[in-house]
Amino acid sequence: MADDTTVSAVLDSLDRGLDAALDRLAGFLRIPSISTDPAHAGDVRRAAEWLRDELAGLGFQAAVRDTPGHPMVVARSQAGGARPLLFYGHYDVQPVDPLDLWNRPPFDPQIEDTPSGRVIRARGASDDKGQLMTFVEAFRAWREVHGELPSDLILLFEGEEESGSPSLRPFLRDNADELRASLAIICDTGLYADGRPAITTQLRGLVGQEVVVHAADRDLHSGAFGGLAANPIMILAQALSALKDDRGRISLPGFYDGVADLPPELARDWQALDFDAAEFLARVGLSTPVGEQGRTALEMVWNQPTAEINGIEGGYTGKGFKTVLPATARAKVSFRLTGTQDPQAIRRAFQDHVRRFVPGDCRVEFHDHGASPASVMDISDPAFAQAKAALTQEWGREAAFIGAGGSIPIAGDFKRILGMDTLLIGFASDDDRIHSPNEKYDVDSFAKGARSWARILAALR
Amino acid sequence: MADDTTVSAVLDSLDRGLDAALDRLAGFLRIPSISTDPAHAGDVRRAAEWLRDELAGLGFQAAVRDTPGHPMVVARSQAGGARPLLFYGHYDVQPVDPLDLWNRPPFDPQIEDTPSGRVIRARGASDDKGQLMTFVEAFRAWREVHGELPSDLILLFEGEEESGSPSLRPFLRDNADELRASLAIICDTGLYADGRPAITTQLRGLVGQEVVVHAADRDLHSGAFGGLAANPIMILAQALSALKDDRGRISLPGFYDGVADLPPELARDWQALDFDAAEFLARVGLSTPVGEQGRTALEMVWNQPTAEINGIEGGYTGKGFKTVLPATARAKVSFRLTGTQDPQAIRRAFQDHVRRFVPGDCRVEFHDHGASPASVMDISDPAFAQAKAALTQEWGREAAFIGAGGSIPIAGDFKRILGMDTLLIGFASDDDRIHSPNEKYDVDSFAKGARSWARILAALR
DSSP, X not given: OOOHHHHHHHHHXXXXXXXXXXXXXXHHHTSOXXXXXXXXXXXXXXXXXXXXXXXXXXTOEEEXXXXXXXXXXXXXXXXXXXXXXXXXXXXXXXXXXXXXXXXSOXXXXXXXXXXXXXXXXXXXXXXXXXXXXXXXXXXXHHHHHHSSOOSSEEEXXXXXXXXXXXXXXXHHHHTHHHHOOSEEEEOOOBOXXXXXXXXXXXXXXEEEEEEEEEOSSSOEEHHHHTTTSOOHHHHHHHHHHTTBOTTXXXXXXXXXXXXXXXXXXXXXXXXXXXXXXXXXXXXXXXXXXXXXXXXXXXXXXXXXXXXXXXXXXXXXXXXXXXXXXXXXXXXXXXEEEOTTOOHHHXXXXXXXXXXXXXXXXXXXXXXXXXEEOOEEOOTTSHHHHHHHHHHHHHHSSOOEEEEESSOOHHHHHHXXXXXXXXXXXXXXXXXXXXXXXXXXXXXXXXXXXXXXXXXXXXXXX | OOOHHHHHHHHHHHHHTHHHHHHHHHHHHTSOOBTTOGGGHHHHHHXXXXXHHHHHHTTOEEEEEOOSXXXXXXXXXXXXXXXXXXXXXXXXXXXXXXXXXXXSOTTSOEEEEETTEEEEESTXXXXXXXXXXXXXXXXXXXXXXXXXXXXXXXXXXXXXGGGTOTTHHXXXXXXHHHHOOSEXXXXXXXXXXXXXXXXXXXXXXXXXXXXXXXXXXXXXEHHHHTTTSOOXXXXXXXXXXXXXXXXXXXXXTTTTTTOOOOOHHHHHHHHHTTOOHHHHHHTTTOOOOOSSTTOOHHIIIIISOEEEEEEEEEEOOSSSOOOEEOXXXXXXXXXXXXXXXXXXXXXXXXXXXXXXXXXXXXXXXXXXXXXXXXXXXXXTSHHHHHHHHHHHHHHSSOOEEEEESSOOXXXXXXXXXXXXXXXXXXXXXXXXXXXXXXXXXXXXXXXXXXXXXXXXXXXXX
């Protein structure tokens, strides 16, 4: 570990250079690199080239690498004795419509004073150009103080994150030897709340399944056939409602295989977050947590699996009434997975479960959607404790290991394709309005974010 | 009861006059009285006037009576000592599209020889002009033989049956004293099967109910909220699947109040029909009767109530997958009623049932659709046995008392507004293609239908 004096020098350099760093970020934000819009393909490439030039100027071996879609920017510092680290971010942004809801042009960034502090406002300010640049500014300051970059950094900056990352997996596979490090670091998440820094150490997996129940070969009149002919909506309702027992537990056989209670260290951290489930639900007009009894709310959203019906459709749904017994009914169902739950085993268990409700003269059809296991990082890797301590020092508040209810597919890809865990750290705030008009990033997040990386780089050496 | 000789003379007259009767029917069928199409309003009135003139020519006091919609034709024979009878039919017809599926112009009727006998083909041939004219031809032959019409006949012919009968109830209410008889007779149903005549003595009622479950005040992401926030689709699936128990019985408290087992006389008749549930279901691609165990198939569709989900909708139902927890989910549910089940009590029981599944922070909204009790005719009225015997004699096959799974709202209106039971007898065949291109009516149905009414008129005197 670097001594405190060296770190202090890097932090001082960052503080002195903040205005210049904000100018550089503004330049980056002026490039409208909207990846889903083919009309902006040239801008996406321009953003990649801008990044390459920045990184080359810092001494990285940097290149714009073509893919079938938008390019990747890959950069390296020299190999050395240090632990190899892969930094990931994305330089593409979301579209800006509806444009008339923006208070200023989305690609004309500006620093604004707001009641809660200074912000830089522009599309991409938070997601992810501002966060990505916290890496770059930390590397720049390090080089200024040390005279050289930290060794064994691999940078991978993507231009398709906002359009589904179609080229990422093939690129990881084709360049696995070049990209493999001992740990990945992603800066695309947020502070936990109110400026408390956090490291996301587990993400739920996901199985998506569409189910179509076919009964009669045509829609029937419920007067003529009601009481005698099978109703596919009822079959579906019965199969889906039986997914949970009276206590809210999911009843598929073997469903909980691989679901583990929280390790005490995480349980302590989560408890300390003082998560207010009532307040969280009140924001969306609800008040009562559902789900299995005897679990905390954070356990339910981060460490427990779910079964949810995401869509259902059958029969007559227009205005008025039609006494039809429909020929088919369909639903989309998803399972959020935790621990080592096996997505394919759960898909099979669900299909078997549904089949038990389908009479012999009816038929069920399944369409498979995504299947990914949970990502659970190995927090016994000392990098986790080191990064946590560094964050705590920088933010003056105890950093927390947290979970996430959703998936970050890239973290899963790094694990599956490159065999690496990921340190998920970010500085975005809930009110950054990412994907919405008037996106912003707190200048404080930007400044302390870069300082956080300087501390973490030092801690991980 | 009239003696056999007199009846024979009327039947002979009908036989002799068949070709002329078919010519008259053809003239009636040439009038395109499509009631739903405002462009045909003049034709609808023309059909009413055609009927009035026919009936006046037979000695009825006949009039075209205006309503806010299409007119009614009301006709009377002179009052006498006989039992007053109200005959109902409708002179409007369904639209004809898709016109290109017709083998000949729909309003250019023609007699065709087919492998199963002669038919008259045109829109309305079976539904209901051909059936209505079986009444008229029977009255005509009766008059020819007796020199006068049977006494105390009230004829009510409607021009809005195919467009929802909006004017019927007000007309019945406004003219109740004039229209009230001791029994109504409707000729708008069919033979049971293969030429076996039938009298429909009970019709199921119907309660329609729409239910909307509201959970969060917006659609939620299932990663962020799944496991903690209520899912309205799941709430709906649970409430609806709990409508039935393991044995297929409907579990609403008090639901079966008023449902009676079949009287032995009807049970015998229904048994004798040799209803082949497997064949009935096979026609629509099914094979296994659902519903309560230990009941015959005909009991299930005619004498047992049902609970059916007619439509359901919630969440994302487009292509692909979206891991949404929707704000709302909705379903349309209907109950077919039998015996003396109370529609309003069942609506309340259903609403109470659903409410038990809706957590305190969610909300349920109900939209009421139609509510009508079952129509169960009092077959101890001797008219039923008399008509049954007359039909048996005419068709050479034992006539049957049967039920119907659906509703015929007019029969319910006659009961509620005029206090009369209805003798539902008709001669249509399953293959008449009513409401479809190439509608036809068997000449045999037309001829024996008119003869049946002659016999029934004689029997009921």
